[in-house]
Amino acid sequence: MTEKELMLSGQLYIAKDKELAEDFSRAKKLLRLFNQTTEEEPEKRRDIISRLFSRSGKDVWIEPPFYCDYGCHISVGDSFYANYDCIVIDVCDVTIGNNVFFGPRVCVYTAAHPLSAAVRNTGLEYGKKVSIGSNVWIGGNTVINPGVSIGSNVVIGSGSVVTKDVPDNVVAAGNPCRVLREITEEDERFWRKKELEYRRGKK
Secondary structure: OOHHHHHHOOOOEEOOOHHHHHHHHHHHHHHHHHHOOOOOOHHHHHHHHHHHOOEEOOOOEEOOOEEEOOOOOEEEOOOEEEOOOEEEEOOOOEEEOOOEEEOOOOEEEOEEOOOOHHHHOOOEEEEOOEEEOOOEEEOOOOEEOOOOEEOOOEEEOOOOEEOOOEOOOEEEEOOOOEEEEEOOHHHHHHHHHHHHHHHHHHO
16 A cells, blocks of 8 residues: 555555655645635635645635645535634545534644654654534634544534544533533524524614
C-alpha cells in the first residue's frame, strides 16, 4: 500500500511522501487564494472550495480564514456554514451532512500519534475518520477529536472537547463533551412559536 492508502485506511504511515506532499501543496495554494479573497468575491470563494473539497453541496459558505491539510478528504452537504478560523486536519475522511453550522474557531482533527515516544519520533502517525450528521450546530471553540461520530439534530455547546461519539437528537457540551439532555418536541414547539412570532412581526 502507498503511504496515502495507509493514511486513509487509518494505519500507521509516514507523511513525508511525494504523493502526499503534492496533495498538501495543492491544498495550500488553494487555501492561500481563498484566504486572500475579499467580501466582494463570493463566487470565487465558492469555486475554490468546490475545487478543494471532495464534495461541496449547495449553499456552502466558509468565512476566511480557513485551514486544512489536504481538503480532498473533506465532504460537506448542502447549507454548510463555517465561521472564522475553522481548522480541519483531514488526514482521514471528514464527512459532514446537510444544514450544519460551525461557530468560530471550530477544529476538526483526524490526525493522531502513537503514545510511544520512540515510535512517534520516527515520524509514524495515523488518523481516524470523523463524521457529522445533518441539522447540527457546533458552538465556537469546539474541538472534535479523531474517530468521533456526531449524529443528526445535535447541538454541541461552545468550548466543548468531543472525544466520544454523540448520538442523534441531543444537546451535548463540556470537556470532555457529554450529553446534557435530549432535544424534545417541546423544544420544537417553543422555537416554532418564536419563528411564527418573528414572521408575524415582519408583516
